[in-house]
Amino acid sequence: MTAKTLAEKILSRSSGRDVRAGDLAIVPVSRVMVHDSVIDAVMAGMKALGKERVWDTERVCVFVDHAAPAPTPVVADSHRVLREWVRGQRIATFYDAGEGVCHQIMVEDGFCEPGTVIVGSDSHSNSYGSVGAFGAGMGATDIAVALALGRTWLRVPESIKVQFVGQLRPGVTWKDAITKVVGEVGTDGARYACVEFHGVGSLPQGDRITLSGMSTEMGAKAGIVVDTPEAPEWLHPDADASYTRVVRVDLDALEPQVAVPPRVDQVVDVSAVAGTAVDIVFLGSCTNGRLVDMRQVVQLLRGRRIAPEVRLEVVPASRRQFEDALADGTIAALSRAGAVVGASGCGPCLGRQGGVLAGAEICLSTANRNYKGRMGSPEASIYIGSPYVAAVAALTGVIDDPRPFLEADEESFDLLVAHRRRSRPAVGAASARAGDRARELVGAVPIRTSPQVFGMEVED
Amino acid sequence: MARAWKFGDDLDTDQILPGRYAPFMTGQDKFHAYAFHDARPEFATTVKPGDVLVGGDNFGCGSSREYAVAALKVHGIGGVVAKSFARIFFRNCINLGIPVLESADAADLVADGDDVTLDLVAGRLRTPCGAATLRPLPRFAQEILSAGGVVSYLRAHGDFPALD
Numbered sequence: 001m002t003a004k005t006l007a008e009k010i011l012s013r014s015s016g017r018d019v020r021a022g023d024l025a026i027v028p029v030s031r032v033m034v035h036d037s038v039i040d041a042v043m044a045g046m047k048a049l050g051k052e053r054v055w056d057t058e059r060v061c062v063f064v065d066h067a068a069p070a071p072t073p074v075v076a077d078s079h080r081v082l083r084e085w086v087r088g089q090r091i092a093t094f095y096d097a098g099e100g101v102c103h104q105i106m107v108e109d110g111f112c113e114p115g116t117v118i119v120g121s122d123s124h125s126n127s128y129g130s131v132g133a134f135g136a137g138m139g140a141t142d143i144a145v146a147l148a149l150g151r152t153w154l155r156v157p158e159s160i161k162v163q164f165v166g167q168l169r170p171g172v173t174w175k176d177a178i179t180k181v182v183g184e185v186g187t188d189g190a191r192y193a194c195v196e197f198h199g200v201g202s203l204p205q206g207d208r209i210t211l212s213g214m215s216t217e218m219g220a221k222a223g224i225v226v227d228t229p230e231a232p233e234w235l236h237p238d239a240d241a242s243y244t245r246v247v248r249v250d251l252d253a254l255e256p257q258v259a260v261p262p263r264v265d266q267v268v269d270v271s272a273v274a275g276t277a278v279d280i281v282f283l284g285s286c287t288n289g290r291l292v293d294m295r296q297v298v299q300l301l302r303g304r305r306i307a308p309e310v311r312l313e314v315v316p317a318s319r320r321q322f323e324d325a326l327a328d329g330t331i332a333a334l335s336r337a338g339a340v341v342g343a344s345g346c347g348p349c350l351g352r353q354g355g356v357l358a359g360a361e362i363c364l365s366t367a368n369r370n371y372k373g374r375m376g377s378p379e380a381s382i383y384i385g386s387p388y389v390a391a392v393a394a395l396t397g398v399i400d401d402p403r404p405f406l407e408a409d410e411e412s413f414d415l416l417v418a419h420r421r422r423s424r425p426a427v428g429a430a431s432a433r434a435g436d437r438a439r440e441l442v443g444a445v446p447i448r449t450s451p452q453v454f455g456m457e458v459e460d
Numbered sequence: 461m462a463r464a465w466k467f468g469d470d471l472d473t474d475q476i477l478p479g480r481y482a483p484f485m486t487g488q489d490k491f492h493a494y495a496f497h498d499a500r501p502e503f504a505t506t507v508k509p510g511d512v513l514v515g516g517d518n519f520g521c522g523s524s525r526e527y528a529v530a531a532l533k534v535h536g537i538g539g540v541v542a543k544s545f546a547r548i549f550f551r552n553c554i555n556l557g558i559p560v561l562e563s564a565d566a567a568d569l570v571a572d573g574d575d576v577t578l579d580l581v582a583g584r585l586r587t588p589c590g591a592a593t594l595r596p597l598p599r600f601a602q603e604i605l606s607a608g609g610v611v612s613y614l615r616a617h618g619d620f621p622a623l624d
Contacts, residue, residue: 024600024623037484041526048611067485078484123524123548139526139552145610153600153620187470188518192547219521221547263470350479350523371474371522378478378498 003238005159006224007194010134010235014117021158021242028151030113030133031059033120035102036075037066037352038140039082042121045144054089055150061093061102061111062086065345066122068097071353100318100344103127103286107209108320114228115235117154119146124286124368126216129224130208132231134194136221157194157221160185161243164199166252171403173296174200174207175288175366175386177249178214179257183267184247191219193244196237201227206290213286214368217264256401259384262372270389274400277429279361280311281394282375283387284342285349288366289317291324293387298333300391300405302413305338307397307421309431312339313355315347337394351375357382360430360437364393396420397429462538463508464587465500466572467515472522473549475499477531479523491527492534509536512578512585514570516542520549529556539578541566541585541594554601557609561585566592599624 004012005021012019014027032054034042046052054060062082070076079097086094095105103124106112114132119125121143128135136154138146146152162181168174185195195215200208208225215223226237255269283289283297294314306312314334316322322344325331331341340355348355349367356376357363363375363382370382385393388402395405398420408416426432467475479485481494496503513519513532519542520528529552532540539559543566553560559580569589570576577586585592597605603621607613613621 024598026620026623037482038526040484040488041530045611049614072485074487075484121524123522125524137524137548139524139529139548139555141526141555141610142551145555145614148614149619151620187521188544188546191518191544219518219546352479352482352485356480369522371472373474373478373480373498376480 003240003242005194005241005243006196006226006235006237007134007157007159007222009237010115010117011154011156013115019156021156023156024153025156026151026153027117029119029146030116031061031111031118032143032146033102033106033118033122033125034060034062034143034147035066035121036064036068036079036082038121038143039085040078041140042144042147043085045141046148049144049148051148054091054147057090058092059150060091060147061106062091063095063099063102063105064097065101066350067352068345069343070097098319098343098345100316100321101286101289101346103209103213104289104317104321107131107205108318114231117152119143119152123216124213126220126223127209127213127286129212129215129222130205130228132224132228132235134222134224137216155192157192158244159194159196159241160190161246162195162197163246163248164197164251165248166250168251168254171388171406172254172256173386173388174203174210176254176257177251178211179259179267179384180249180254181247182214182217182259182265183257185218186265187217187263188219190215193220195220195223197223197225201225202229204292206292210287217368256386256389256403258389258399259370261370261381261383264368264370264384270385270399270401273383274398275423275425276383276399277362277397277425277432278310278364278383278393278399279429279431280313280355280357280363281390282313282348282355282363282365282367283390284313284315284317284347285367286317287368288387289315290321291330293366294325294330294334296387297391298330300388300402301333301337301395303333304395304417306394310394310397311355312337312394313342313348314339315342315354316344319344348375358430362429364390364399366390397424461575461577462510462512464570464572464574464576465503465507465511465513466570467513467519469516470518470521471515473520473525473528474522476520476528477525479525482525483527492531495531495535504535507535510538512538512576513540514542514566515540516567517544519545521546524548526552526556529553529558533558541578541592543567554604555610557605557612559605561594561597563592563594
């Protein structure tokens with residue numbers, strides 16, 4: 001027996017064969033996660049397979065989160081179809097609109113058994129590695145096959161070891177740490193691979209979800225945190241296991257990080273983009289929509305209102321996170337600061353509802369992707385950062401290092417905010433412009449030559 | 461002969477089919493009309509069955525959305541050839557029966573709009589500048605592809621292909 005990585009251990013145990021990186025394996029799945037935006041294709045897949053029923057009604061988890069509550073009649077109808085399917089299949093675990101993001105609930109409600117294989121219809125299913133499960137995202141047909149058979153096929157991945165050393169400084173978060181890793185590894189640096197996170201097993205569950213979920217942005221098949229409190233004894237990589245790459249992250253030296261549009265791996269220290277004007281700030285998603293993230297924003301806002309040109313959209317990751325934030329006053333503080341608080345779910349992260357971006361708008365988002373068109377208009381720009389960076393952007397209207405704001409006494413805090421607001425550039429952000437788009441639209445509409453008579457039917 | 465549609469590195473699924481045009485936003489019969497809506501607005505109206513997509517590294521990265529591949533399937537794309545593929549996109553192509561092939565040299569030989577021939581038997585993409593070599597797929601994936609996708613394979617055989 002030679003040494004094994006976590007992926008090799010889990011897939012050997014699941015498949016009942018001694019498998020190594022590069023081998024193909026057929027494995028049972030402990031859960032299948034299905035969400036609203038793929039249900040039509042999943043149902044069509046099962047029908048095409050000639051399978052009427054899911055293989056195990058206790059092991060399927062279904063969520064309405066990607067466009068929820070329904071923003072259009074077409075989506076509403078798709079949700080209706082999904083609910084009827086769940087009832088018809090007698091699926092035990094169903095979370096409807098407003099309950100939260102599938103990944104957050106899968107972890108916080110205990111559906112991710114450590115050391116097992118879980119497949120999900122969403123690419124961020126890697127999040128289940130936060131508690132030691134091999135979670136992998138797949139497409140609708142793969143999900144239909146897993147629902148029908150209770151099994152899936154996988155190529156046993158090579159592994160990349162991410163070793164965190166030292167301690168994060170105040171004002172620097174695990175989002176900064178993982179964004180740094182994504183910048184180092186690149187969007188395809190972990191393609192087909194499993195990322196193992198070493199040195200962080202004792203972190204709170206939410207921070208571990210941030211790490212595992214973001215492994216998707218490196219192309220990884222899975223992203224597993226080593227030595228979590230949930231993990232059984234056997235679930236530990238061997239000391240001399242073989243890795244294709246080792247990435248060491250020195251937390252002591254880490255600055256707040258920002259991913260610059262349109263790439264998640266275009267990562268810089270926040271100082272490199274300080275002063276960039278923003279129109280809208282999104283605090284939410286499976287990456288950073290938890291109580292801890294909302295609290296960090298409230299901590300930095302210190303009871304002040306956000307900048308007048310800026311909108312702040314807050315979408316809690318789950319009802320539990322929302323209710324905890326209600327109970328401790330965090331939601332009230334966010335609302336008083338001027339935030340819009342949306343129903344728990346994916347929110348505008350994928351551009352389907354609730355605060356999507358207009359052309360030329362600049363967003364600072366705590367989510368995980370900044371591709372062109374991701375959150376709405378393809379002309380919009382999305383910067384990815386931590387909740388602290390998001391709070392500064394909401395407060396001042398520009399991207400800036402949050403640490404001076406966190407360290408300042410009350411008086412110098414207000415001076416700092418006023419200074420930053422004054423220095424907000426008059427170009428860049430859509431909200432800094434005066435009338436360009438309005439003039440463009442007015443110019444495009446033919447001028448009426450006959451007087452309009454009210455009471456007559458006017459076409460839309 | 462088929463037309464080659466040439467793309468660069470890291471082509472993401474939001475370019476292939478933006479999330480706002482998902483089938484459940486636009487309808488099952490319409491979503492394919494938005495393929496490459498932002499990146500290549502002329503694609504959906506001028507693509508022909510059998511056309512080949514050629515790309516660089518990490519083709520199809522981003523979300524798990526199979527409807528990005530389903531849109532290509534509706535348009536009858538004959539195959540996708542790239543230096544490397546994002547893993548979920550790769551699986552989705554195999555599952556839906558679209559030949560998906562790695563090639564170290566295709567991206568350098570092909571220009572957008574070239575007439576090309578995808579020769580799966582010979583493992584070559586023939587281009588005006590010479591033939592690119594296609595990396596053979598594992599037998600497991602070949603069997604699924606030659607059945608026309610995983611659904612057809614499972615219907616015919618009842619289980620996955622045997623592992624070597």
